[in-house]
Amino acid sequence: MAPYQKGSATEDAQSMKVERLPPVVTSLLPSNHPYLNGAWTPLHEEVNATDLEVTHGAIPADLDGVYLRNTENQVQQPLGRFHPFDGDGMIHQIEFRNGQASYRNRFVRTRGFEAEQEAAGSLWGGLADPVQLAKRPGWGAHGFLKDSSSTDVVVHAGKALSTFYQCGEGYRLDPLTLEQEGLESWVPIDGVSAHPKVDEATGELMFFNYSKHAPYMHYGVVGPDNRLKTYMPIPLPGPRLPHDMAFTTNYSILNDLPVFWDAKLLERNIHAVRLHEGIPSRFAIVPRHGGDIRWFEAAPTYVLHWLNAYEEGDEIVLDGYFQEDPTPEPNKDAPPGFEHMMAYLDESRFKPKLHRWRFNLKTGETTEGHLDDRILEFGMINARYAGRKYRYAYSTVAEVGWFLFRGFVKHDLETGQSSEFILPEGVYASEAPFCPRVGAVDEDDGYLVSFLTDENAGTSECILLDAKDIAAGPVCRIRLPHKLCSGTHAVWAPRDMLAS
Numbered sequence: 001m002a003p004y005q006k007g008s009a010t011e012d013a014q015s016m017k018v019e020r021l022p023p024v025v026t027s028l029l030p031s032n033h034p035y036l037n038g039a040w041t042p043l044h045e046e047v048n049a050t051d052l053e054v055t056h057g058a059i060p061a062d063l064d065g066v067y068l069r070n071t072e073n074q075v076q077q078p079l080g081r082f083h084p085f086d087g088d089g090m091i092h093q094i095e096f097r098n099g100q101a102s103y104r105n106r107f108v109r110t111r112g113f114e115a116e117q118e119a120a121g122s123l124w125g126g127l128a129d130p131v132q133l134a135k136r137p138g139w140g141a142h143g144f145l146k147d148s149s150s151t152d153v154v155v156h157a158g159k160a161l162s163t164f165y166q167c168g169e170g171y172r173l174d175p176l177t178l179e180q181e182g183l184e185s186w187v188p189i190d191g192v193s194a195h196p197k198v199d200e201a202t203g204e205l206m207f208f209n210y211s212k213h214a215p216y217m218h219y220g221v222v223g224p225d226n227r228l229k230t231y232m233p234i235p236l237p238g239p240r241l242p243h244d245m246a247f248t249t250n251y252s253i254l255n256d257l258p259v260f261w262d263a264k265l266l267e268r269n270i271h272a273v274r275l276h277e278g279i280p281s282r283f284a285i286v287p288r289h290g291g292d293i294r295w296f297e298a299a300p301t302y303v304l305h306w307l308n309a310y311e312e313g314d315e316i317v318l319d320g321y322f323q324e325d326p327t328p329e330p331n332k333d334a335p336p337g338f339e340h341m342m343a344y345l346d347e348s349r350f351k352p353k354l355h356r357w358r359f360n361l362k363t364g365e366t367t368e369g370h371l372d373d374r375i376l377e378f379g380m381i382n383a384r385y386a387g388r389k390y391r392y393a394y395s396t397v398a399e400v401g402w403f404l405f406r407g408f409v410k411h412d413l414e415t416g417q418s419s420e421f422i423l424p425e426g427v428y429a430s431e432a433p434f435c436p437r438v439g440a441v442d443e444d445d446g447y448l449v450s451f452l453t454d455e456n457a458g459t460s461e462c463i464l465l466d467a468k469d470i471a472a473g474p475v476c477r478i479r480l481p482h483k484l485c486s487g488t489h490a491v492w493a494p495r496d497m498l499a500s
């Protein structure tokens, strides 16, 4: 681990030009909520910033594209017990071109966000609240939540698509200007889950949704022309809570895992997640453009995120993060009232481990095992290798006790070797996708890009790590105009994926 060299991020920026947009209407009051303070303090300011100050190194001339990050920023005073996944989606973008960088950020102006702007207050409760708090019908699988479009962001057909984990409507933005272009046109009535997957080789986008009504899950493909070309049911035994999917060149992989809403309580509209003992994990292998579903069974677990999948001989290989304790005991050290929420947001308690499943299409058998025993999640790869055999994985290391990232681990899956970069105490990272260097040949020839929030200094910055040597620390540090709130996901889109 290389020491993290302190830059001049706390000094006044001399050259940065910042244009601030008119403020949003907020009713949020100060509180002691652990996920409305510190690195989770909501940001309400929207800006355009140019002439960003480079505090260490230089912006590489061979980095060309945009990094988009979705964060969760509560704007209105919560009606009940706020959960960080309730926060309003905000897309932050840094664009790199010719050794220059610019930054901008915008709320995702969802229908719920606009309604609450008009009402100057919250109209929906959150994930941890009883459904009776909702003053209006909600969205998605849950049905009583606001679609805050705050979970994931991808770039497809030249546009950014912001999504919500509970299956929202899908919001389209221009990835360069962050101009809002409204609802995505192809999204079906049951919505689109977070983690639609883009195959850069074909320009297709694969997605799924889930709901409380039969068949409980659907899978679809959107072409490079942004038109829906496949949409099919994935029948399940009941309502489930899948969070992510994977794909290979020829197949898509959906999951039915034994962690889902208690069916008896759900009849009374109580959304209580539990591990259902004695039920295996099930994986649906579906031909990409539709056809017969083949189901495989595996050890019970829950998986938030898959890393990649590919075909090898008769087998489908799937890598992801196997949770050893998906429903952890409440955290007794948490502030009163937050014991359950804080345990479920703490990777050191649900223990996700990098894991490989192999599904044999000839024999129908599954083999599986950990690839590493460390607690890791939120993995990234070179997206050009998505669905194909790959060698390098970049996972995040979480802060014990918190949903915050404190570093990265790079795995060479061929040799089993790994290296890491860990941030100083009080500095937290955002998900760091791999950005291929212009003209790159090697799979790991590029950068990892991340936004940092420094709780010691009260500032944020963008860092670039050399993906070939992450342990060396940042090759470039760029000051940002304000302190970012934490969130969940991010994406890198090279220039040729952006609409001109």
Ligand SMILES: [Fe+2]
Residues within 6 Å of the ligand: 151, 194, 195, 243, 304, 305, 488, 489
């Ligand atoms: Fe996710």
